[in-house]
Amino acid sequence: MDLSATPAVLVTGIGAVSCLGGTADAFWTGLKAAAGRPTAVPGLTERVPDVLAYQVPDGAPATDAAHAAPGRATRFALSAVREAVADAGLEPREIAGAAVVIGTAGGEGGAREGDHTSESKGTAKGAGTAKGAGDGEGTRDGAPAGAWEPVFSVAATVGAELGTFGPNISVSNACAASGYALSVAVDLIRRGEADTVLLGGAEGIAWVPPASFSRLGAADPETCRPFDAERRGTVFGEGAAVLVLQSARAAAGRPAYGRVLGTAWSCDAHHPTAPDPGGEQPVRAARAALEEAGRAPGDIGCVIPHGTGTVQNDVIEYRVLREVLGDRAPATPLFSLKAFIGHTAGAAAAFAAVTAALIARHGEIPANIPLASPDPECPVRLPQDGPTPLEHPNVLVNAYAFGGSNFSMVFGGEAR
Template sequence: MATVSTTDVFVTGIGAVSCLGGTAGEFWAGLNAGAPLPVPVPGLTEYVPDALAYRVSDGPAEDAGGAGHAGDAGDARGRATGFALRAAREALADAGLSPAVTADMAVVIGTAGGDGGVREGRVPGGGSWRTPFSVAAAVGGALGSFGTNISVSNACAASGYALSVAVDLIRRDEADTVLVGGAEGLAWVPPAAFDRLGATDPERCRPFDARRRGTVFGEGAAMLVVQSARAAAGRPVYGQVRGTAWSCDAHHPTALDPEGSQLVRVARDALAAAGRAPDGIGCVIPHGTGTPPNDEVEYRVLREVFGERVADTPLFSLKTFIGHTAGASAAFAAVGAALMARHGRVPANAPLQYPDPSCPVWLPPTPLRLAPHRSDVLINAYAFGGSNFAMVFGGVR
């Protein structure tokens, strides 16, 4: 399904909490400074020997509303909700929204696991049954937002689908302003399960490297304020969501369809919704998890979509920097694309030590300027169950 462009949708504010820092500015600075290595996660070693993750270093995110730290005794908020609130408040401040606009805006948040630590009893006073849906509810409640409140939880494409929902709300004139994004907090069970599946890399997340052995998880939140043209009038904007699309191949509960037909379809649908040809794409932020099958299939998809131009279409491997943030990964890519549009450049990739000849993508090791005729960014996000998402983001010309 593609969201057909009938109304312009602008990004007017962003916020991010990641292993690179507690703000979107620190996120951008980290992307421009090189790829940090993941750090051991205390507690996970009880279940996963030598577990690594891209972890937010200062513990649970501070609740800027004055309730102390997310997860304090008497506060059932877990890491994901704390990160989401912090990133949301930054995005709202960045957009300069008044209390009246905030009260009426819609809130759409994607997450795969939500506050998993609460369900596992990791949070003082926690341990009660909570679903991923509680993250959006907690954020909307804390911000006093009484518009539409929607949670999306379809694994690692969750915040991508949330972006599609937000765009639909604006283009159908159901909302003028939407706070949209994704959040994840590390817990015990998901990394342990992936380790048992043999899908984790004991060193780092290194997509498209011949010696990659799997993914490495990260945590945090990325939020965007998206607005209609009338709501964004007079505000500085990062750029436009030109087109979104999603599809489902339902090939396997966990594995990508090796044929990749629905992955090709979703990318082409996003380009069509954006009114863009492949030669207008200046950068691709791939799903690129570091698992061997995923990276190989995604290269074949890109080759099908871009044809001979795949060799000179730059990719930016975001997960090398922040790990696989699961349901928040598409939102982090969207914040990255917004910052690329604002600054007019793509940061340097971490150099591949052993480039994989089976997926010879171009990962420029030096920064690149976005040319006016090739300034749009294509974002891919894929998930268990065959849920696929793509989005085209571009700066305002």
């Protein structure tokens, strides 16, 4: 592909709220320190003992009462968006004309879960005090009991709070949601429909998803440990990750983290939850992203895999990488992000994209969390002894989802 003929899509700002803290700086510092650990979910772990989660600490982000959103995912998204907007130095006119594209698997689905309410979740985890508490009106995340609120309202609320008047799109196709959202954002810029897009993913811990994974036998009771032979499933995380994407015209004069060089989707439609053991469609997506990026396997300096810690996903993803990267696969370092922050579901690809931008900016890959028992069925390269230099400024990101939705992106650290 002739990249000179493809409109550039640059990343000029980032923001993050995660179990590692309420800012992108705290996120990067936590990755370098391997600081994330899952904890009990108040009210849920007592009922489902094998459920833990990587949860945003109390007070991160700090709640601005004048701009408090009603739900966890939306509060996290707003904080990350404001940080990304400030990081990019966007002017009011740019914010007003921006598009908003947010991926989320659960939205504010926690508000639909009935009676395990703000006491066990909101107050215990800093999710805000319920309105009307003590006055006989039961509430959940600020909404009166029985009141109807839209579940997938994160993008709309972000747009309303910031006063954006460009396209406003919510994407929700399970754990590939923010990957697909990123592709939509890139297309908006390349088609000339937006010069600036606030792109991200957001999730707040609810009860149904982790409890459901427990029933499926896919919840690890200890920690999220992708590619470890002792892994027993995934562990959910929460938070939000946001990137400011801009056309070359809008980004002129701004420092950039790099470029989104290529994105691709595919769907294998093999099974409602299980991945296709052949891996044909994830391979197709990764190759298409590389082709659009104009990059070869030897140009990839790091892979941020989907790597959930489930037995099937990790083995199949290894086979996919072996097929896509060929003889470069054993030498290409992976950064196993979910071992640090858990599986953030619909926000996972956005977190991976923010991580790719930080790796490219700093020119190094943080040390992976050591594996107790590396799985011989997926012998990926996971450097664990200190940071690894990024030898090539291109990062491949993968995200997969229930229903067979596959996403890949190539991020280039060379801004222009």
